[in-house]
Amino acid sequence: MKYYNLKENDEQVSFAQAVKQGLGKNQGLFFPTAIPKFDNIEELLALPLVERSVKIMQPFVGEDLNTSQLTDIITDAFNFPALLQPISPERAVLELFHGPTLAFKDFGARFMAKCLQVFIAKDTKASGKTKPLTILTATSGDTGAAVAHAFHGIDNIRVVIMYPKGKISLLQEKMFTTLGGNIETLAIDGDFDDCQTLVKQSFDDKELANIIGLNSANSINISRLIAQVCYYFEAVAQLSRVKSDLSNIVFSIPSGNFGNLTAGLFAKAMGLPIKRFIAATNMNDTVPRYLETGQWTVNKTVATISNAMDVSNPNNWPRVEHMLKSGIVDQGCVSSVSIDEEQTQSAIIQLSKLGYITEPHAAIAYKALQYSAEEGEFGIFLGTAHPAKFKEVVESILGQPISLPKELAACVGEPILSEDLSANFSDLRSYLLSRSTRTVA
Numbered sequence: 001m002k003y004y005n006l007k008e009n010d011e012q013v014s015f016a017q018a019v020k021q022g023l024g025k026n027q028g029l030f031f032p033t034a035i036p037k038f039d040n041i042e043e044l045l046a047l048p049l050v051e052r053s054v055k056i057m058q059p060f061v062g063e064d065l066n067t068s069q070l071t072d073i074i075t076d077a078f079n080f081p082a083l084l085q086p087i088s089p090e091r092a093v094l095e096l097f098h099g100p101t102l103a104f105k106d107f108g109a110r111f112m113a114k115c116l117q118v119f120i121a122k123d124t125k126a127s128g129k130t131k132p133l134t135i136l137t138a139t140s141g142d143t144g145a146a147v148a149h150a151f152h153g154i155d156n157i158r159v160v161i162m163y164p165k166g167k168i169s170l171l172q173e174k175m176f177t178t179l180g181g182n183i184e185t186l187a188i189d190g191d192f193d194d195c196q197t198l199v200k201q202s203f204d205d206k207e208l209a210n211i212i213g214l215n216s217a218n219s220i221n222i223s224r225l226i227a228q229v230c231y232y233f234e235a236v237a238q239l240s241r242v243k244s245d246l247s248n249i250v251f252s253i254p255s256g257n258f259g260n261l262t263a264g265l266f267a268k269a270m271g272l273p274i275k276r277f278i279a280a281t282n283m284n285d286t287v288p289r290y291l292e293t294g295q296w297t298v299n300k301t302v303a304t305i306s307n308a309m310d311v312s313n314p315n316n317w318p319r320v321e322h323m324l325k326s327g328i329v330d331q332g333c334v335s336s337v338s339i340d341e342e343q344t345q346s347a348i349i350q351l352s353k354l355g356y357i358t359e360p361h362a363a364i365a366y367k368a369l370q371y372s373a374e375e376g377e378f379g380i381f382l383g384t385a386h387p388a389k390f391k392e393v394v395e396s397i398l399g400q401p402i403s404l405p406k407e408l409a410a411c412v413g414e415p416i417l418s419e420d421l422s423a424n425f426s427d428l429r430s431y432l433l434s435r436s437t438r439t440v441a
């Protein structure tokens, strides 16, 4: 399988190259030249998660990983479950937060880290020397933790994570700023879009990119998305054990950078029975406005209680748009709804009355289903993070204590190791270069 650049269509690379490079020329996103289509969906659904995921991903990785390498990587990366939990007769939540950092991003980040580890080892063996590799990533919360944990302790990879200072929860911050070693963290004086701009500017600076061996672990990296395809299959597999009619499944996806939606669209294009998608956003509603008016207008990002979705210029949108416009999926299969703060809170309360404790991101997806699911549709909303990651907010809405799982409890007492930095690219540039020779413990 080859990947081509959605902006500069002549640029075609292998899976390994797309993973190592992150972005193509002119900041174009890589996209598969063909999406594999399965006609034996039932057989696939009957398989256990790892075995099925190998079959799903094998065509995407092509010759760059053989089946035994891919099996090892997936076994290691997906060592926790995705659980479909019933909420009501027409609703279920797909809990994706049972990994080490309690968010769905563990699936993609762990798969990506393990792929890179294999590709770097291969390159080192071929050339006899190790090239520097710096993963520069911007996070509005959960990416940082997932990337930091996935890459912590991997030889020859330096990880630099930027986040908007004061705009993520203390627990979120503790989950990725306390590791040290090859994980460096920068508290940026700005918002998430500023952090994302800094990543783009770094990629544009060819000299810098070359010296430090720049890569990004944001959801622009195709490996993360391919890993995420697997849990849509897992959800439908679990549903198929209790429900025989699979013709009316709707996924509601709490969306920020629209990586999760992209992966869901891949799954649909591959033949998984998904009727349609609802992309639920918070008040950062560029996409719902765009689908309604046809105008792409980016407003200033506003801070919300679903802060991992505080994104006003979502970086995976070109992939979604391409799939809709080129007929890879049908145009009408994506709708989008914006949910405000009050509606988010009321959804958390409604769910708790149904006996389910959730957090703001999943609550938004649930609310979007309540607004736009039609009769006869079975709605699955994605549980993208564990409620304890948003402990303060959830406790204040529900007025009851949320206990910390052991993963969070472990890092709460550790000191934050971040450095503060302005949102000026020149400051970031000197930071990256001044440390580029630093040896990793």
Ligand SMILES: *Cc1c(COP(=O)(O)O)cnc(C)c1O
Pocket (backbone or CB within 6 Å): 103, 105, 141, 142, 143, 219, 254, 255, 256, 257, 258, 259, 260, 261, 308, 309, 361, 384, 385
């Ligand atoms: C990252 C994140 C999202 C948004 O996912 P995208 O793939 O960027 O749209 C939603 N919820 C949580 C908890 C997240 O961490």
